[in-house]
Amino acid sequence: MEFSLILSNILNPPVLFFFVGMAAIWLKSDLEIPQPLPKMFSLYLLFAIGFKGGHEIIKSGLSWDIGITLLAAIAMACLVPIYSFFILRLKLDIYNAAAIAATYGSISAVTFITASALLTKLELGFGGHMVAALALMESPAIVVGIFLVRLSVDAGEQKPDAVEAVPWTEILREACLNGSVFLLVSSLIIGLLTGENGWGKIKPFSDDLFYGILCFFLLDMGLIAARRINDLKQAGPFVIGFSLLMPVLNAVIGIGLAKLLGMSVGNALLFTVLCASASYIAVPAAMRMSVPEANPSLYISMALALTFPFNIIVGIPIYLQVIQRLWT
Amino acid sequence: MEFSLILSNILNPPVLFFFVGMAAIWLKSDLEIPQPLPKMFSLYLLFAIGFKGGHEIIKSGLSWDIGITLLAAIAMACLVPIYSFFILRLKLDIYNAAAIAATYGSISAVTFITASALLTKLELGFGGHMVAALALMESPAIVVGIFLVRLSVDAGEQKPDAVEAVPWTEILREACLNGSVFLLVSSLIIGLLTGENGWGKIKPFSDDLFYGILCFFLLDMGLIAARRINDLKQAGPFVIGFSLLMPVLNAVIGIGLAKLLGMSVGNALLFTVLCASASYIAVPAAMRMSVPEANPSLYISMALALTFPFNIIVGIPIYLQVIQRLWT
Amino acid sequence: MEFSLILSNILNPPVLFFFVGMAAIWLKSDLEIPQPLPKMFSLYLLFAIGFKGGHEIIKSGLSWDIGITLLAAIAMACLVPIYSFFILRLKLDIYNAAAIAATYGSISAVTFITASALLTKLELGFGGHMVAALALMESPAIVVGIFLVRLSVDAGEQKPDAVEAVPWTEILREACLNGSVFLLVSSLIIGLLTGENGWGKIKPFSDDLFYGILCFFLLDMGLIAARRINDLKQAGPFVIGFSLLMPVLNAVIGIGLAKLLGMSVGNALLFTVLCASASYIAVPAAMRMSVPEANPSLYISMALALTFPFNIIVGIPIYLQVIQRLWT
Amino acid sequence: MNTIKRIEIVVPAIELKPVLKRLENNGVKKYSIIRHVVGRGEFGESTDDLDDQLSGVYILMTCAIGEEESLYLDLKPILEKFGGMFLVSDAVGYRY
Amino acid sequence: MNTIKRIEIVVPAIELKPVLKRLENNGVKKYSIIRHVVGRGEFGESTDDLDDQLSGVYILMTCAIGEEESLYLDLKPILEKFGGMFLVSDAVGYRY
């Protein structure tokens, strides 16, 4: 039964195109999707999911439940990096531990989108406010990660830094205003503001093309993920184990919280996937700037080459299976 | 009442995305739409509006009225730069006055497209030949601008020019064959030639996606306009005043002419918007080549950072309001 | 009668946009579609035609006839370069003869797509397996071309090569796994695997936008083809004759084989077009690497600036005319 | 036509703005920028496959002989913290 | 392996064709072009945000010692009218 759901998930065109991308690298095909096309796909997906979320919120209205879900989302985005950091410190230095922790505290929009595509396929509904949860979970981990570094690094051992440390307000601003979050939230608000009229005009672009463009984007993610796997060769079992077990741990906590808060099956899956996924664009870019001592190819590759495929391929259907069992 | 139309115009997704772009710059978000994506959007919009224009002309047929409208369009494209030049000469040198005058004599396709989107939303029709008017108004101002320079610059004071002056035929050819005009006119002709059959095949691409892609394009225009506003800081009140009052003056003349020629409300709005808008791509590129003495960041920024947002946000709804009052 | 079909073919928007591209160059317009947009269009078209092919195969099922058609396709892909080579050797050296021969043994996906668009317009059906034939015919000519060089170049006259010759297995792998073929075949398989469900989700992207994107792609092909025509100025009548007569010869053989194997009119046209068309991306890239002694601007320009427009403009309708006469 | 110093820099794309700011503070008024530079250095690989925020930018500029030292000293903290290359060579500037 | 002159030019994108024409008239048969160069100079900022017609192009080429002068003189009118950079440095060409 679990297997049939995994299969049903895998037999989705977007997931299959992810495999095509990986296969292209392994078979040494020269298939390539040059920049800035992937960037465009990613902007498109954020726009589409934001706009649709705004439109759904109009339909469903606002409620206390929504507020509580959003609070839970922020809480998880702050907690995950904290406990991750202490687990990672068992083997890694402060800088790498903090950067990886931040990566796992944040989210992967494409994992969320792939899960939402599975829900749509299975005709399981979900609330538009989950897109707001996605937006709210992108950035806090960045702040927590930097906080963990500054707290851990003793003034004495810190090397004299000729570049003035970025002030907190600046970090907060950058964390909240990174391009992805900004476009997502703006699209959500515009979807809200322009109502049925706006939706009617935008839908043929944002909804009808969604699957096709998701296929292309996942094709590219497959290409990149497969290329990055090499970076993990010298990483050792601890790091690889973390990349595959951490999403499961976070998912378990996510499912528990979702049950506790009485979310619907669809919302619960999306919440779980947000907890279980890791960031490979926004957080790495922020960490590259604020914790340059950490090794980007390590934290990017963990999130992208292991955690992302794991969630896309087996994570999502298993989380859904568990939720469906627990909820009925 | 005027205010409600402004609001209705602003609550259009494309206009809201223009604000998102401006906000992104002011809040220092790193949101960005890298080249050649904006270029693609702009090619797409020209293709879509040209093709649709051709299709509309088939439906409506050709008539004397159309011919007269097109003549009026060309006349305005030649007159606007001439009177603009003399106004500008009050404060500016020959080169800058001519380049700015050419900019305002020409048109902004996106302003036209935004106005047409508002008309569609309000279910006010307009003729396909207005797209031909758009095409016809793009280039004459370039020729007039160069003409004004050559006329004004006395042979004596002209610095010896080692680069041979571009001959008139070349200037005319380049003015008429710049890529945008060429694609627009070609698409219009192909829309005309291929009739219902062609339209049926192309519509899902050129019509259904139109709004969504316009959103992305205006998002990018918002980013660029906000970045350019800084360029105007040292520009002084004369230049800023010109950027905001000239469109109004040109609109007034445009509305008068439209009334005189008995255009429909929709056609009158589009004609007015063509008169009131200024070019920030085709003409600047031509002026950069033919009047290199002028300061491109001045004329681009005026057209892009002041006149364009002014028209998009308040100009279009006000012009429409006035037209609706005068026409009934 | 033939003429009316040519006209009907030409009055297709995509073919007209090809002319627009050529005209833009001849009139020295600065119209341009910068990379990587053309690359994206080409990936899109491969994806769309592959996916649709897979979906069609589900509908039609597999049969002996299909197997025989595919075998015939491979046979032609191997034979065409062999007899082309001996014809070309009359005037050209081994390297150029082999590279050109490989070019003509392979296929042009866009020519195939344009022919399929004409069939759709005329409501003539064709089988999804023809896409598989397209995929199968892309690569064999590369291998045959390299084989012809190695066979012809006597060990004695071969210049000592400091770069180790690429081994056969590598050549085969690269020929079969070039990005275009890989994406096409993957899309076909995913179309097959995901059935009606997958098709329903992907169709608005892959089918509805097809014509519009084909227009843009052919516009760009027109630009490139017209630019390349200059490269053929010193090429001489033999090369020019070959570029225009070889497609006809290959088409005649293709039509004969199609008749012999009892293909439907639609399948026969596509098979003929595969035989008659020449490659200007995949094979040139492979030849540039494996037969660097040959002159790329020669074989690319022949395929792109002469054979491609010839097929697109007059070839396709004439082949169809002949097939329709012979079949009834 | 003068004998001058030609300076070329590669820094991570995210550091372009602060670097330009420091250059401008140092009186550099003319420069050329090539974006989407990929490569490898002490800080690992820089690519643009995911996002061009992780790629590098190349900056070319000129200065009078002797000024290169102070330019370098001003950029040094950024280069050392975030990575980057700083090369100086001799050139004859005809127009620059 | 020869000691040669290495010439690098930046001009507005719209001037690429005339510049190449003059170079070819001067016998330059080999060159490399990098497009989408942005930057700042006497003529203000050049960007590609709106359209790459307003960006710059970088041209790299080589010439024999002594030929750089005449190349410069031939391009000078264009460089002065439309803006641009012209730098010459020494290089050893192994294959060029």
Added chain:
Amino acid sequence: MNTIKRIEIVVPAIELKPVLKRLENNGVKKYSIIRHVVGRGEFGESTDDLDDQLSGVYILMTCAIGEEESLYLDLKPILEKFGGMFLVSDAVGYRY
């Protein structure tokens, strides 16, 4: 701050991987790559209009004085078979 050799290479895009491999075998650990270089040379025109597989790539790197020769010799077969440029100039490396 050292006097070093600055090496710049242009090769066809399809040869980037083998060239990098040989560079790495020669101990080159730092380099910058600019893609989508077009141009003209002995092997004709290289453009990216159809596909960037037919364009060129520019590689910039540094080496200690005296090492350039062996780098060149190692790349020579590729450069001669597939085309390419190899220039060496003097530079002072502040950070490289």
